[in-house]
Amino acid sequence: MKSECMDLETLTAYIDGCLQDKEKDAVEKHLADCDECLEEFVIANSLLNDSGLTEYESAPLNVIRTALQEVREKIKKKISDWMMELSPPPWILGHDISPVRSDAASPVPSILVKKDINEFHTEMYFEKAGDKKARVWIRVLRGNQNAKNVSLTLIRDDGVPFARFLKREYVIFDRQSFGSYHLNVEQNPLENTSSAQSAPYLFEVNSEGFYEK
Amino acid sequence: MKRLTPEEEQKILHECITHKRCEKLSRQYWNLIYKTVEKTFIFKNAPLVREEIEEVHQDVFVQLFDDDCRRLRQYREGGGRNLAGWVILIANRTALNHLRGKDPHGILGRQYLILFEDIKQEFDIRREVNRLEARQKLLKILDTTDQLPTLERLVFKLHYVYELSLAEIASHLDKEIGNIYTIKSRAIKHLKELVED
Numbered sequence: 001m002k003s004e005c006m007d008l009e010t011l012t013a014y015i016d017g018c019l020q021d022k023e024k025d026a027v028e029k030h031l032a033d034c035d036e037c038l039e040e041f042v043i044a045n046s047l048l049n050d051s052g053l054t055e056y057e058s059a060p061l062n063v064i065r066t067a068l069q070e071v072r073e074k075i076k077k078k079i080s081d082w083m084m085e086l087s088p089p090p091w092i093l094g095h096d097i098s099p100v101r102s103d104a105a106s107p108v109p110s111i112l113v114k115k116d117i118n119e120f121h122t123e124m125y126f127e128k129a130g131d132k133k134a135r136v137w138i139r140v141l142r143g144n145q146n147a148k149n150v151s152l153t154l155i156r157d158d159g160v161p162f163a164r165f166l167k168r169e170y171v172i173f174d175r176q177s178f179g180s181y182h183l184n185v186e187q188n189p190l191e192n193t194s195s196a197q198s199a200p201y202l203f204e205v206n207s208e209g210f211y212e213k
Numbered sequence: 214m215k216r217l218t219p220e221e222e223q224k225i226l227h228e229c230i231t232h233k234r235c236e237k238l239s240r241q242y243w244n245l246i247y248k249t250v251e252k253t254f255i256f257k258n259a260p261l262v263r264e265e266i267e268e269v270h271q272d273v274f275v276q277l278f279d280d281d282c283r284r285l286r287q288y289r290e291g292g293g294r295n296l297a298g299w300v301i302l303i304a305n306r307t308a309l310n311h312l313r314g315k316d317p318h319g320i321l322g323r324q325y326l327i328l329f330e331d332i333k334q335e336f337d338i339r340r341e342v343n344r345l346e347a348r349q350k351l352l353k354i355l356d357t358t359d360q361l362p363t364l365e366r367l368v369f370k371l372h373y374v375y376e377l378s379l380a381e382i383a384s385h386l387d388k389e390i391g392n393i394y395t396i397k398s399r400a401i402k403h404l405k406e407l408v409e410d
Contacts, residue, residue, distance in 0.1 A: 009287055012302055016294050017387050025363075028386070032367040040309055042375045043256050045385050047249055047301050054216065054297075057244040064239050071274045078280050211280070 005037055006030060015044060076204055076211035082109035082128065089125055091169055092137050111210045117185045117201045120147055124183075126205060132178045134205055139170040140185055149188040154181055155200075180204045180213065217241065222296040230282045238285075239274065245297060246273050246304045253308035259316075269311045273304045350408070357407045365400035368393055 006014075006027065013019050014027045031038045047053060058064075084107050111126040121141040129135040136154075140147040150166040154173050157180035164171035165188075182200040202213035217225070229235040250269045254261055277284050277300070288299045358366055371377045371385070379397065383390040 008284075008302055008306055009289075012294065012299065015385075028367055029363045032363045032370070036309075036313070038367075038370060038375075040306060041385070042371065042377070043253060043309070044302055044305050045381075046256065047252060047305055048294075048298055050252065053245060053248055053252070053301060058240045059243045061236075061240070064236060064243060067271065067274070068235060068239055071271060071278060074271075074275045075279050078283075 004030075005034060011037070011041065011044065015041070015048070074213075076213045078208075079113055079203075079210045079212050080111045081209040082111060082207075084109055086110045086112060088127075088137075089123065089139075091123075091139055092125060111205075113203075113210055115201060115212075117183065118198045120150065120185050122183075122185055122201075126210065129175055132207065133175045134178065136173040136176055137170050138164075138173070138183075140166055147187075151184075151186050151188060153184040153186075155184070156181055176205075178206045217296070219290060219295070222290075226285060226288065226296065229278075230285055235278060238277075242297065242300045245300060246270055249273075249301050249304035250308045253305050254312070257309070257312050259312050269308050272311065273300075273307045276303055276307050353408055354404060357404055360407055361400055361403055364396050365403060368396045369400040369404070372397055 010019075010023075010027065014024065019027065031041055088110070089112060109128045111124075113124045113126075115122050115124070119142065123139045123141075125137040126134045138152055140150050140152070142148075142150075146169055147166060151163060152166060152171055153161055153163045154176070155161045156177070162173055162176070164173065180202070181204070182202055184198060184200045186198050204211040204213060225238045225241060229238045247266070247270050250266050250273065251261065254266060284303055288296060358369055361369060367386070368382055371382045372379065377385070379393045380390055383393045386393070
């Protein structure tokens with residue numbers, strides 16, 4: 001599918017005959033040019049007119065409940081798009097600015113996310129760094145103070161872990177590939193007297209933005 | 214399960230989007246989604262591997278509920294489309310994206326295959342005694358379709374590549390069948406001229 005391909009709403013509106021003449025002409029031109037969209041259009045029409053698909057049989061409730069539980073684990077929610085005009089937060093300014101930022105005339109797409117993870121307030125700042133990669137700064141607060149003796153582990157969906165120990169105000173994970181991650185923020189196990197199990201924060205960062213899972 | 218009225222559809226949609234109670238909606242469309250995925254696989258001549266169809270079936274539900282039920286919130290009544298129709302379109306796109314991820318050249322293969330069988334008569338390709346020459350002529354016809362005006366190109370592809378009847382094309386494009394017949398005849402005439410040039 002080409003990058004300028006039709007979204008599903010436009011395709012549906014065309015099939016339903018709900019478009020103005022100008023929009024209709026644009027869709028027909030695209031269908032004539034794009035083999036993938038034309039194929040989808042043909043199959044969609046065939047399915048929508050298929051009388052065998054009007055049956056509404058269901059499955060046992062327990063099967064559906066189990067499946068929905070699995071689906072919930074995969075669902076994500078968009079938290080932020082990549083922003084062109086976002087300034088780096090004050091806590092990293094003057095410290096480790098990305099090399100790509102050296103050209104002040106070209107702003108770098110970035111994202112700032114603030115999240116409470118376990119007992120910590122966590123701020124994550126992402127900057128795009130080349131093709132499908134990002135540089136990530138993470139700061140961790142406890143109360144209003146920088147947290148001390150905290151370890152951060154970023155685990156990519158392919159299982160590769162990247163661990164940092166928070167020694168100063170923040171940590172950097174450089175050139176992280178787009179994808180799904182687990183972020184564990186934990187007090188140094190030797191100092192952690194709490195019996196509570198720490199839960200990882202699940203997120204995905206991709207070319208569209210930042211998603212929470 | 215019975216077909217829902219528009220009011221019932223709105224009710225299960227509301228439950229799902231606002232209250233995150235998605236069981237009723239899932240039960241209602243469970244098998245519809247499975248069958249849609251299966252039929253998309255059949256259309257694409259993909260092997261019907263149960264585990265793979267179940268994986269895509271689950272992906273459709275992820276699409277429906279992802280990002281705060283974004284896809285379900287996009288549903289608009291009207292145009293004769295009910296919620297089941299919207300679900301079918303989402304399931305179809307999810308299955309196609311899955312299959313295209315596995316075989317990016319699947320569409321091209323299908324085009325050549327059908328054209329070889331169906332268009333020989335229209336262009337009198339049987340006269341070509343040499344199979345290589347016949348093949349080259351077919352490839353030239355395919356390349357030349359890009360030079361046709363939009364509607365001629367579209368009708369040509371729908372008829373000769375996807376084997377839709379002129380009546381089906383008229384219905385899909387919301388035009389009179391006589392109009393489609395004229396467009397198709399014009400496309401063939403133009404193509405013959407272009408190929409001979």
